Amino acid sequence: MFETEEKALLRPLPAVGYEISRWVYGRRVRKDGHVVFDKNFYSAPYAHVGRSVDLRVTATMLEVFDGDTRLTSHLLAPAGVINDHRTHDADLPDGPRYREWDAARVREWAGRI
Template sequence: AGLRDQRFTSLPKLTAAIVDRVSAYNDEPFQKRPGSRTSVFTTEEKPLLSPLPQVAYEISQWAYGRRVARNGHVSWARNYYSVPFEHIGSKVDLRITDRSLTVYRGDQRVTTHLLLPETAVNEYRTNDADLPAGDRYQQWDAARIRQWAERIGASTLVVINRIFESVAIDEQGLNPALAVLRLSRRYSAERVEAACRITLAGPVRSPRYAHVQPILATGQDQARPARTEPVEHGGYVRGASYYAGGTR
C-alpha cells in the first residue's frame, strides 16, 4: 500500500515510513542495466563527494582596520578582546558571528574568542597566552591605576578616585581613568597634577579627561598668577622734611 493510504499519528512515524520507502525504492534493480540506484551511488558517486564542514555555516559581519591597543586588546561593541602581543599596534580585521569573534591579520587567523553578551560593557576577554610575561604587560585594575595616580600627585589621585566612585563597577572606570593618566605621557607629571588641581577647584564633581585635557592644551596650568599692586590707604602725605625746608 502507498503512504497516502496509511494514517500516521505522529510526524516521527511518518518520517520513518518515508525513509523506509525511499530506501526500498533505491534498492530496486534497474530493468535495463545491472545494479540499482543505491549501488550506483555507492560505487560511482559517493567517492567524489567532499566531506561536510565540521562547523555549520554561520552568517557573519566584518569590521576592518581595528588597531590593537598597547594593552594587547582590540575593541568591539564596547568590549575588549585580547590579541597576541606581537600584533600590538597593528591593524586587524574582525569576523563576528552570533557566538564568536575571530581576529585576522591579512588572511591569517590570529585568535578566536567567545563573544561577550550584548549587555556587557567595558568587559575583557583575555587569553593568558596572548600577553607576554612581565609587569609591563599586567592587566590594569583599579589598584594598579591608583598607584600610578599616586606617583603623579595627590590631586591626580583624587580625580581618579572620583572617577571610580562615579561608576557602578570598577571595570567601567578603567578606561576613563587611564585616559587621564596617559596625559602624563604627552605632558609632564607636574603639569597633569596642576591641571587636576585646577579641575578640582571648579564645579565639576566627577572630573574626566574632557575636563583635564583642555587645561593642558591651552596652557592654563602654566599661567602665572596676576601681579598684585600694594594697596595705598589714604592720600599722598608729604613728610616733615618737605615742610622743614619751605619758606613762609
C-alpha cells in the first residue's frame, strides 16, 4: 500500500530541523532600547521604545516580535551570564548622541566636567 499509493504523496523533509521554543509575551522595550530576559539585555529597534513586544526563545536564539513581525534576533547569552548587553547597531537611533563609548569619546566627555 505504501509503495503504490502513499510514497508518491510524501514531501521532502524541511531544510531546517524543528527547534523547540518558548514564548514570553508582553515585554516592554526599555528607554535604552533593550528588553530584559533572564537578567540580560537584548536590543530592539529604537522605534519600539515603550511598546510591548513578544520574545521567542530557543536553546541558542532570542527573537523579538511585534505581533507577527520579527523585529530582530540575538544569540542567547550563555547560562550563568548576567547583565550582558546584546546590541545591534541597526537597532540604535541615528546621530552622534548614540555612538559607541570608545576611549576617545570617554576622554571627550571627561574633559567637559
